[in-house]
Amino acid sequence: MALSGMTGFARVSGTYAGHSWQWEVRSVNGRTLDLRVKLPSEVSAIEPTVKKAFSDIFTRGNMQISLSLNADDKGGTVAINEALFDTLARFVEAKGGNSNLAVLMTIDGVVTQGRGSTDEVAQEGLEAALIQGATEVATTLKQARDDEGAALLPLFETAVSALEKLTIEAAEAAATQPKSVADRLSDQVKDLAVDIDPDRLAAEIALLATKADVREELDRLTAHSEQARALLSQGSPIGRKLEFLSQEFNRETNTLCAKSSDITLTRIGLSMKSVIEQFREQAANVE
Structure with a gap:
């Protein structure tokens, strides 16, 4: 399945038995599916x-989603809802305004145009044609959203590749942390000019090295990258899963930066966070 975005526009029009119609649909990002339909x-x-x-x-x-429907004038009727008109006029006057006939006549429901006498069979045929048109406009929108998804896919692949590369670099930098911890603590002890039991010093070095160990975080980052590639190969709907994965990427990177005792590793972690933010922003656009 292809990756699909969430923004798009589609329009489909047609005719049936003296009627012309046009469907339009506009789609934007949303956490769920929210359909708002406007029909005559x-x-x-x-x-x-x-x-x-x-x-x-x-x-x-x-x-x-909106439908515009027009009928031939033949046999058509125009009706004015006088009760609604009077109610609106009184409301405007009660608020201190002046009723404007032309404006009030444009409000939905004040003026309705009929299609003349339409038997039940003709009505069913018209509704069937309109439903078919709705299906066509939905399919057209799907193609537009798939096109957006096709444009997003390379961005995700680039981000995952960057994270994989940075994870390797982080592993290389982390490999030097135990020695850096030992050298730094030894230098601090020398500066204090005090005698410390070598075994006690070795134990402290081992404790600090353990706290600075980021192998677990790096393993999880590698696993998350593999999961991201698996999701991208599946195609939509995976938007929510990608958003959750971006949170997990960020969690592990924050821990890595917190444990870092090396400037190089810290810089790599910050670079990761930048890539992850781009990943998260794009995930919000995926169905």
């Missing part, structure tokens, strides 16, 4: 089916 009142019954068409394809993202 005369076809509002298809909303659950439309939502299912999208939820069958997507697992994450905030989507604004």
Whole structure:
């Protein structure tokens, strides 16, 4: 499966029995799948089916889905909701404003345009055509999000490669830490100009070297890199798993920096944190 992003736009239009329609959908990042559908009142019954068409394809993202539907003027009717108009006018006046007829007539629900008499069979055919259009626009959006995912994949691969390289460098730097700890403690003892039992000094050196040992953190960083490559090869939906993995990368790197007693190892750790932040930012864009 391909890696899929969460941003995209799609539009599909068509006609059916004297009606023209156009679906539009806009998708942005989201922690869950949030579908907001705007339909003309005369076809509002298809909303659950439309939502299912999208939820069958997507697992994450905030989507604004809208349908515009136009009918031939033949047999069409225009109705004005006078009760709603009067309510709005009174509300405006109560707030000290002046009712503007032209503005009030543009509010949803004040003016509705019918399609004339439509039998049940024709209505079912229209709704079926619109549902098919919704499926098409969902598929078109999926392609747009897949294109984004294809652009993101090399960024993840570059980040994982950088982390693997830095982990190797960190292991090389960490290998010198025991000697550095021993030399530093020995020099401090000499500066104090006091006699310390060699066995006691050796025990202290061993204790400090143990506290500075980062092999466990390096092993986990290597395992996390392997897991990242495995996830990327699976394809979406893996966005949440990548976000969690970025937290684990960061946790191990923080511990590595805290244990570091060598400037070189500390610099490598800071470089890791920079790469991990880039990884985390991109993970937030993945379905």
